[in-house]
Amino acid sequence: MNIIGNPNVGKSTLMNALVGENLSIITSKVQTTRHRILGIVNGDDFQIVYSDTPGIIKNPGYKLQEAMMKFVETAIEDADIFLYVTTMDDSEIHPDIKSKLNKSGVPIIIALNKIDLSKQDAVAAKLELLKSDFPNAEVLPVSALHKFNLDGIFKLIYDKLPESEPFYPKDELTDKTMRFFVSEIIREKILLFYKKEVPYSVEVEVDMYKESDDRIDIHAIIYVMRETQKGIILGHQGRAIKRLGTEARKDIEEFVGKHIFLDISVKVKKDWRENENMLKKFGYQL
Numbered sequence: 001m002n003i004i005g006n007p008n009v010g011k012s013t014l015m016n017a018l019v020g021e022n023l024s025i026i027t028s029k030v031q032t033t034r035h036r037i038l039g040i041v042n043g044d045d046f047q048i049v050y051s052d053t054p055g056i057i058k059n060p061g062y063k064l065q066e067a068m069m070k071f072v073e074t075a076i077e078d079a080d081i082f083l084y085v086t087t088m089d090d091s092e093i094h095p096d097i098k099s100k101l102n103k104s105g106v107p108i109i110i111a112l113n114k115i116d117l118s119k120q121d122a123v124a125a126k127l128e129l130l131k132s133d134f135p136n137a138e139v140l141p142v143s144a145l146h147k148f149n150l151d152g153i154f155k156l157i158y159d160k161l162p163e164s165e166p167f168y169p170k171d172e173l174t175d176k177t178m179r180f181f182v183s184e185i186i187r188e189k190i191l192l193f194y195k196k197e198v199p200y201s202v203e204v205e206v207d208m209y210k211e212s213d214d215r216i217d218i219h220a221i222i223y224v225m226r227e228t229q230k231g232i233i234l235g236h237q238g239r240a241i242k243r244l245g246t247e248a249r250k251d252i253e254e255f256v257g258k259h260i261f262l263d264i265s266v267k268v269k270k271d272w273r274e275n276e277n278m279l280k281k282f283g284y285q286l
């Protein structure tokens with residue numbers, strides 16, 4: 001059940017709502033999601049493996065973006081159902097993606113998201129257009145944010161699920177580790193609190209995660225590309241990073257349900273976005 005679409009259309013919001021957990025981070029900025037993140041839902045007689053992906057970047061500008069698009073390519077190849085997400089004001093569907101989906105022979109569901117922002121007439125016209133783009137698809141208006149018509153999406157998916165043994169154990173929620181989710185929560189705060197190119201110049205690594213009975217000690221490293229960006233992340237007298245740490249800690253505590261000690265360092269790693277070894281270390285495939 002692979003979710004794909006252009007940046008910022010609400011793919012992650014939709015996956016989280018369908019899974020019922022905040023697995024993917026969500027912000028109003030494009031390119032929030034950088035990885036492929038699985039969310040697994042189990043019922044008595046079914047297992048749905050949702051796969052959130054980065055938004056499609058038409059012309060990747062650096063290796064990190066190429067690696068993000070690798071995740072999209074893989075998701076196009078291994079889907080047994082597509083959930084293509086778009087909105088009223090979304091840019092054109094990438095022609096290659098459109099033809100790949102249409103030729104795949106795999107069931108396609110199109111979610112026209114954010115319809116809470118639009119008039120009904122306009123929505124109806126857009127649904128018709130989408131039907132002509134994807135003749136074999138089921139097209140559905142939804143609002144991931146307001147949880148409108150998500151049962152409609154679920155029913156369509158359930159009907160189209162292939163017969164198969166479950167891929168994952170029934171108590172598994174995702175394929176990602178706690179370290180990954182902690183680093184994502186920190187990156188979400190960076191997307192929220194810093195402007196312009198800063199969030200796109202940053203990667204977060206959790207290099208220590210030590211759990212004891214009553215608390216978890218975590219150390220994270222924020223990698224930036226330049227010395228000036230380090231100064232911006234730290235802020236005047238370290239105020240910016242203090243706020244970042246406080247807000248991230250609250251969310252991590254909520255996510256893991258335990259008391260957290262969070263320590264964050266900032267390191268300059270010149271042009272890490274182009275560095276294959278660094279990208280591999282951060283979990284990207286090239």
Ligand SMILES: Nc1nc2c(ncn2[C@@H]2O[C@H](COP(=O)(O)OP(=O)(O)OP(=O)(O)O)[C@@H](O)[C@H]2O)c(=O)[nH]1
Pocket residue numbers: 006007008009010011012013014025026027028029030031032033034053054055056113114115116117142143144145146
């Ligand atoms: N009004 C409205 N806003 C929505 C809806 N769904 C998502 N959003 C908002 O759209 C923005 C982007 O949402 P995301 O879920 O991060 O979008 P995405 O497609 O995963 O974005 P990338 O990971 O950057 O490709 C956020 O500000 C969401 O709150 C919706 O149904 N209605």
Ligand SMILES: [Mg+2]
Pocket residue numbers: 011012013024025032033053054055
């Ligand atoms: Mg996303």
